[in-house]
Amino acid sequence: MSEDEKNPAREVIADYAQAHFRYFRTADGTVYAQKNGHPVARPMRSQGTTGSHRQELMVGLFKDGRGVFNGSAMKEALDLIEALALDADTHAVHIRVAPGFDGATWLDLGRDDGKSVRIHPTGWEVLVPDPREVCWRRTQLTGELPLPAKDTDGKGIDLLMRLCNFANAETxxxxxxxxxxxxxxxxxxxxxxxxxxxxAGKSTGGRMLTRIIEGMSGDLRRAPKDEENLIAAVAAGWITALDNLSHMTPDLSDAMCCIVTGAESVKRALFTDGDVFRVGYRRPLLLTGIDVGVIRPDLAERLLPLRLERPRVRRTEAELWADYAEVLPVVLGSLLDLTVKVRAVDAETPTDLRMADFAHLCAQFDAATGLGALPAYRASLDDLNDDVIEGDLLAQAVLRYAETIEPGAAQQMTSTEWLSCLGRLYSGEDGRPLPKGWPTTGKVLSDRLKRLQPTLAARGVLIDSGRTKAGRYLEMTRTVVLTLPPHEQTRAF
Known part of the structure; x- marks a missing residue:
């Protein structure tokens, strides 16, 4: 076929595509195609299992009687459209939840008709969003949610709590x-x-919480063995739920901190020499397990312990999930009602907590319902501080030494002097050998104490650093009468 005979096919495809689809790019340069009047957008180069734009375009051309075109003509037309879209306006795409106009937020129900929930402090409603307000991106992890029920009078929350085995009202x-x-x-x-x-139903409870937002196809998964696979799974969905954790490596702990508060991964783009591919992510994370061992202080500030108890009466999986699927529309409707009520309330933001946004949400929740989410959150963080101290012999040594400092007083030494002092305190008169993982240099000690600063501060011990003409120093200040950690910790001395 001559070059002149190919041109009409390219033009037919390009004209049809531009008449039936809106093409735009995101801030990172990825080009998306969005069918006119529909909020779901697909990446131009995607070949995913949720359907590519190429397939969508081929089906449209065939159904509208424009014909079936060969791969060469389709590729050339799409290459041209993608190049033209690089000059188009930028627009963000979102998975599951998105900000909207006038202070509203949106929840994608994952439906083929594009119906979503618009949540505003004045109320919520189900409708198809304006594609220029919200662009949804769907992946294989995007499950379908039922249409939420109206006028539930809070019954859905009670139904959910009956299905879960939470230990108490605070949880x-x-x-x-x-x-x-x-x-x-x-x-x-x-x-x-x-x-x-x-x-106790930890995995079942985790699935129930996840499926309220992700639909009945949402599920728990094992923690990936490497950070790259974890980031790929996180970026493809909204809630990332990891099941049955029994050990947490430092790398996994750091990755979880990034998932909760947000980070960006940059790697070389495939089939390029110097271009890069950026993945930004901040997602809700859910974990289940009996015990994960030692918890690092930075992760402890980002955790929310929810304790469950063994149920008195057992039910079959089929019966339990049938009941859950039946009440899910009511549960979702009640959650949306409560969300509207909470967002309409003003409350002061606690300034002493690491996760200030969630602490503010808890304060709004308490103001709207009269319950005690914020005190429960503070108590849970206090318990986590105890867990960190129980698993860190250095933290225990610091607290033991701080008992010898008068309240309000401070003591300065170099990091090497502190290392020797704390080592002697741990070893005691019988010369007990230092444990594995104990700092070996003043620099390592200084870094460890920086990581422990929030935990120690919660127990009335402040660690600071400075410099004089003689050199750098570490300063330990005892601010209050110490609240000693649980008795198990004192056995190490």
Whole structure:
């Protein structure tokens, strides 16, 4: 076929595509195609299982009687359209939740007709969003949600709590507050850690919380062995739920911190020499497990412990999930009602907590309901501080030494002097050998104490650093009468 005979096919495809689709690019340069009047956008180069734009375009051409075109003509037309789209306006795409106009947020129901939930402090409604206000991106992890029920009078929350095995009312408050936070695209929420004895329904409870936002296809998964696969899974969905954690490596702990508060991954783009591919992510994270061992201080500030108890009466999986699927529209409707109520309330933002956005949400929740989510959140962080101290012999040594300092007083030494002092305190008169992982140099000690600063500050011990003409120093200040950690910690001395 001559070159002249190919041109009409390219032109037919390009004209049809530009008449039936809107093409735009995101801030990172990725070009998307969005069918006119529909909020779902697909990447131009995607070949994913959710359907590519190439397939969408081929089906449209065939159904509208324009014919079937060979791959060469289709490729050339799409290459031209993609090049033209690089000069188009930029627009963000979102998975599951998105900000809207006038202070509203949107929840993607994952439906083929594009119906979504618009949530505003004045109320919520189900409608198809204006494509220029919200562009949804769908992946294989985007499940379909049922249409939420109206006028539930809060029954859905009670039904959900009956299906879960939360240990007390405080835990239930925190779980509901977390779900409300998941409906806000700009609110970083701590990662719930569902814990309890064997048989307490931790995995089932995690699935139930996840499926309220992700639909019945949402599920728990094992933690990936490397950070690259974890980031890929996180970026493709909204809630990332990891099941049955029994050990947490430092790399996994750091990755979880990034997921909760947000980060960006940059790697070389495929089939290029110097171009890069950027993936930005901040997602709700959910964990389950009996015990993950030692928790690092920076992750502890980003966790939300939710304790479960063993149920007195067992039910079959089929019966349990049939009941859950039946009440899910009511649960979702009640959650949306409560979200509207909470967002309409003003409350002061606690300034002493690391996750200030979630703390503010808890304060709004308490003001709207009269419950105690914020005190429960503070208590959970206090328990996590105890867990960190129990698993860190250096933190225990610092607290033990701080008992010898008068309240309000400070003591300065070089990091090497502190290392020797704390080592002697741990070893005691019997010369007990230092444990594995104990700092070996003053620099390592200084770095460890920086990581422990929030935990120690919660126990009334401040660690600061400075420099004089003689050199650098570390300063330990005892601010209050110390609240000693649980008795298990004192056994190390």
């Amino acid at each position: 239930e408050c925190l779980a509901i507050a977390w779900l409300i936070g998941c409906l806000g695209p700009s609110v970083p929420v701590p990662a719930p850690f569902l814990t309890g004895p064997q048989g």
